Amino acid sequence: MTLPERARTLCHEIENTEASTKDQLEQFRLKYLSKKGAVTALFDELKAVPSDERRAVGQELNGLKELAQNRFKALSDQLETQSDQTSALALDLTLPVPAHQLGSVHPLTLARAKITEIFERMGFSVADGPEIETDWYNFTALNFPENHPAREMQDTFFIEKSPEDSTKDVLLRTHTSGVQVRLMMSSNEPIRAIMPGRVYRNEAISARAHCFFHQVEGLYVDKNVSFKNLKDTLYHFAKEMFGPDTTIRLRPSYFPFTEPSAEMDISCGLNNPDGCTLCGGSKNICKGSGWVEIMGCGMVDPEVLKNCGFDPEVYTGFAFGMGVERIAQLRYGVRDLRLYSENDVRFLRQFEGI
Numbered sequence: 001m002t003l004p005e006r007a008r009t010l011c012h013e014i015e016n017t018e019a020s021t022k023d024q025l026e027q028f029r030l031k032y033l034s035k036k037g038a039v040t041a042l043f044d045e046l047k048a049v050p051s052d053e054r055r056a057v058g059q060e061l062n063g064l065k066e067l068a069q070n071r072f073k074a075l076s077d078q079l080e081t082q083s084d085q086t087s088a089l090a091l092d093l094t095l096p097v098p099a100h101q102l103g104s105v106h107p108l109t110l111a112r113a114k115i116t117e118i119f120e121r122m123g124f125s126v127a128d129g130p131e132i133e134t135d136w137y138n139f140t141a142l143n144f145p146e147n148h149p150a151r152e153m154q155d156t157f158f159i160e161k162s163p164e165d166s167t168k169d170v171l172l173r174t175h176t177s178g179v180q181v182r183l184m185m186s187s188n189e190p191i192r193a194i195m196p197g198r199v200y201r202n203e204a205i206s207a208r209a210h211c212f213f214h215q216v217e218g219l220y221v222d223k224n225v226s227f228k229n230l231k232d233t234l235y236h237f238a239k240e241m242f243g244p245d246t247t248i249r250l251r252p253s254y255f256p257f258t259e260p261s262a263e264m265d266i267s268c269g270l271n272n273p274d275g276c277t278l279c280g281g282s283k284n285i286c287k288g289s290g291w292v293e294i295m296g297c298g299m300v301d302p303e304v305l306k307n308c309g310f311d312p313e314v315y316t317g318f319a320f321g322m323g324v325e326r327i328a329q330l331r332y333g334v335r336d337l338r339l340y341s342e343n344d345v346r347f348l349r350q351f352e353g354i
């Protein structure tokens with residue numbers, strides 16, 4: 001076969017070659033267009049063509065080369081549109097959209113918000129104070145005398161011990177009661193406030209104790225504030241928080257900053273016909289007694305009023321303090337304190353939408 005004949009055969013072959021994959025396209029390039037390809041091989045033979053025919057044959061070979069290049073471009077364009085179409089097929093716009101994963105509010109935040117809402121409706125404002133406190137606000141002003149055993153009730157994390165004046169010791173507050181002192185010292189006006197916040201105690205971490213937890217403190221100071229006012233306020237709170245059938249009882253207790261002092265229990269519903277709602281039938285919270293303790297309270301000790309600039313002959317007051325973890329435990333059935341701070345999403349997701 002002469003060179004022009006072979007060129008025409010190759011032309012025909014190229015025109016009829018298909019490439020449906022990237023591999024096949026590459027094969028095409030190697031076979032016809034690369035330096036070792038069939039078209040280049042024909043060009044190499046051009047030298048042997050007699051000079052009077054060379055020009056015509058050369059033109060024919062140039063036509064062949066152009067054809068091979070055009071065919072390559074066409075095949076690669078075809079492959080491109082094909083793959084666009086397949087990826088368009090992979091994207092099924094009619095599929096239902098996956099449900100949007102909502103975050104949830106932490107149970108302690110939920111409980112604190114509910115406590116705050118109830119007291120705000122009774123006219124209490126919300127105040128806060130520092131977590132790093134001096135001994136004076138945390139203990140001394142609250143009538144915990146130096147070396148008094150009552151200080152041992154709360155294991156304290158000390159930050160700085162002052163060599164000359166122990167009331168200047170710096171510590172992590174062990175309760176929110178110090179904010180009472182700050183409030184009373186900052187004004188001579190009557191006070192009706194709650195004080196939510198985080199507190200710290202040097203305790204080994206277990207299901208029932210933690211080295212940090214949360215409290216809400218309450219303080220009402222005015223002329224003629226009575227123990228009855230305290231009881232009415234807390235009874236209303238208990239019913240709002242745990243349901244209208246909840247009853248309360250106050251047991252005598254001791255706190256250095258209140259006199260008289262009490263601990264408040266709420267009925268856990270053990271004796272209800274449909275069983276106990278708070279213990280979830282397990283009785284492991286009320287220990288079968290039907291009552292669970294939720295806070296400490298009492299009438300502000302005259303000594304504390306005096307320490308904070310209020311005349312105890314003119315003013316009286318009541319105070320209370322509750323643990324937010326405890327309230328959340330009873331409201332949501334949380335059995336282990338550690339769950340609150342472990343950030344396990346399997347726990348936290350259960351509060352979605354509450």
Ligand code: DAH
Nearest residue numbers: 175177296297298319320321
């Ligand atoms: N501060 C107490 C504690 O952490 C709780 C408490 C008891 C606060 C009686 C009060 C109160 O305001 O009146 O154990």
